[in-house]
Amino acid sequence: MSDLAAPMKTSAPLSGVLAKALLSPFWLRVALLAVVLALLEFYGRVYADPAFMSPPSLIVKAFFTKIAPQEKILEALWFCVAQISAAYALSVVFGVLIGLAIGATAFSRTAFLPIILLLFAIPQVALLPLVILLFGLGPAAKIAFGFSHGVFPIIMNVVAGMRDVKELHLRAARSMGASRMETIRHIILPHAVPSLFTGLRLGMTMTLLGVILAELYVSTGGIGYYTRVFAESYDPAPLFALTGCLAIIAVTFNELVRIAQNHLTPGKRRSPTLKIPVKE
Amino acid sequence: MERSSFATRSVQFAFLALVAGAWFLATETGSISALFLPRPLSVYAALERLVQTASFWSAVLVTLTTIAKAFAIAIIAGILVGYAVTRSKLATQVIEPVIAGLFTVPITLFFPMFILFFGIGTGSKVAYGATYAFFPIALNTIAAFSNMEQRYLSAARSMGASSFDTFRHVLLPGALPVLITGMRIGFFICFASVLGGETISSVAGIGRNIAHSAELMESARMYAWICFVILTSVTLNLMVYSFENHIRSR
Known part of the structure; x- marks a missing residue:
């Protein structure tokens, strides 16, 4: 218009x-x-059995009366945040390093990528009791389980990003006399960034899954203890409020990675491509 | 994926041999407690004993029926919701981001509520697995039906196809590959979440048995169960991939 x-x-x-x-x-x-x-709200107030269901207004109220004043629960939530951060940091560092090592040459890729895919196909929940047995009931087990979930998507996406470089760009770099290191530094790595961020986002989702699974499995302390207490005492409002807190934590972590992606993906900063009219 | 050569195969073989050798050496020399890592042979013996018991097969049956029920519900609900949403462009724009956003939140968070609503029996695992698998199936159904090329649809209409004909001969074949991808992702998510639900809190099934052996510190039996799960999931992966290739190549 x-x-x-x-x-x-x-x-x-x-x-x-x-x-x-x-x-x-x-x-x-x-x-x-x-x-x-x-x-x-309507269903919760009029029909639902108060032992199972709670209207949203009462859940918010329960947060202020039963969750926020209890320092132990707040501490457990902060522990959860710290464990997710630690597990994610480990996943990113090791995921990128292993990914770069595997993606560096075609040989290492064909040799090691199938092993990574095989490990990724294992349903890791089957290993959860073993992880708890090895690392104990404390934060180490939760960080380890979050890490083992988060690291694989990052490795696979780094390798995929490095693989999909256009042959034309590689040949251009080579013909202009770029060394192997220069090719990796200036062609392959910038090209892998969008795929890396896909991996970082998936890795965050999986890290959250791993840490929360381990938290819920260990019912003697932390979040798992309180969810069990609330569920077994048929007191749904604080259970929903606690779950809501965890959901907010999860959404915040996901959003942080998304914002980082939007700011750091090179596509946005790339100079506008020249459009040359082509005659057919 | 690239063709694998003899050299890459031998690297893979060497890796597996290294893992197996390390397991064997660490347990034979006693540098790691048998509680954490039992000897390979005792795990094999435990697995052999396990498959001869009736409780093993009843646990496997419980888990498999739970997965089957949850997956069936997820397919029906996911495809119906996904298809209904794509009937209107506005509904797709409004609802697709809601489903995609919800899927990035680990649904495991809500597992205690499933226990609260459906009890500790298999019902809560069916509901939990179905909820988890619903999302990838619904999202892929939406993607499959909303990315349809408009000119195929107008071509079908201009040739006088009824809406059922259009669905049968244009929409469905066009959407099928993406639908199948959604179902594959949904299936493995369903498998993992049912196992996870059984591990966290339940009274029967494979996950319960793994957790139970860990609580009793019966490491050999726990490793036997884990080996069984890994073998099953690798077999399932291979089966599903070959099934998918079979459908795609038709």
Whole structure:
């Protein structure tokens, strides 16, 4: 639409403009969420058995009366945050290093990638009791289990990113006299960044899964203890509130990685490509 | 994947041999307690004893039926919801990010609620596995049906196809590869989450048996169960991949 036509449009009724704004996907999503919450509130207050279900308003109240004042629970939540951070940091460092080592040459890739894929295909929950047996009930086991979940997606995506470099770019670098190290530094690594971030996001999801699985499995302390206490005492409001806290922690971690991705992916900073008209 | 040569195969073989050799040496020299890592032969003996017991097969049966139920529910719900959402462009724009966003949150978080709602029996694992597997199936169904090339649809319509004909001959064949990918991802997520649910809290099934052997410090039996799970999942992986290739190549 041209700018000249814009003043004509303002004469349209305001309600129409408002309706258009409210029908945007974002506001419809907000409305959907509000409807779901309202339905839960209604169901929770009118029909549900209070031993199993709790309306959202009471869950928020339970957070302030039963979760926030208890320092032990807050400490357990902070422990959870620290374990996720540690497990993720280890996953990123080892995932990138192993990924670079495996992706460096075609030989190491064909030799070691199948081993990584085989290890990744193992359902790791089967190993959870073993990990607890080896590392004990403390944070070490949770960090180890989060790490073993998070490291594989990062390795695989680093290797995939390094593999998919266009042959043309490699040949151009070689013909201009680039050494092997220079090719890796200037061609392969920048090319692998978008794929690396895919791996980092998947790695975060998996790290969260690993740490939370281990937390729930160990029921003598930490989050797993409190969820069990609340569930067994048929007190759903604080259980939902605690779960909500964990969900907020998970969403925050995911968002941090996403924001990092948006800021650091080179595609956004790349200078605009020259468009040369081609005659057919 | 690239062709593997004799050299890469021997590297892989050497790696496996190294792991097996390290396991054998560490246990034979006694540098690691048998509680943490039993001898390979005693694990094999434990596995041999295990498969002869009736409780082994009943545990396997419990887990398999749980997975089958959860996967069936996830397929039906995922495909129905996914297909219904793609019928309107607005609904796709509104709902797809909600499903994708929810999927990045570990649903394991909500496992205590599943226990609260469905009890400690197999019901909670069916619900948990079905919920987990629902997301990849629904997301892939949405991707499959919303990325359809418009000109195929208008071509079908201009040639007078009814809406059922369009679905049968244009929409479904076009969507099938992505649908199958979603089902494969959903299946393995279902498998892992049912096992995880059984491990965390349950009364029967494979996961329960692994956790139980760990609690009793019966390491050989625990390793035998773990070996069984690993062998099963590797076999399942191979079967599913060859099934997928078979459908794709038709």
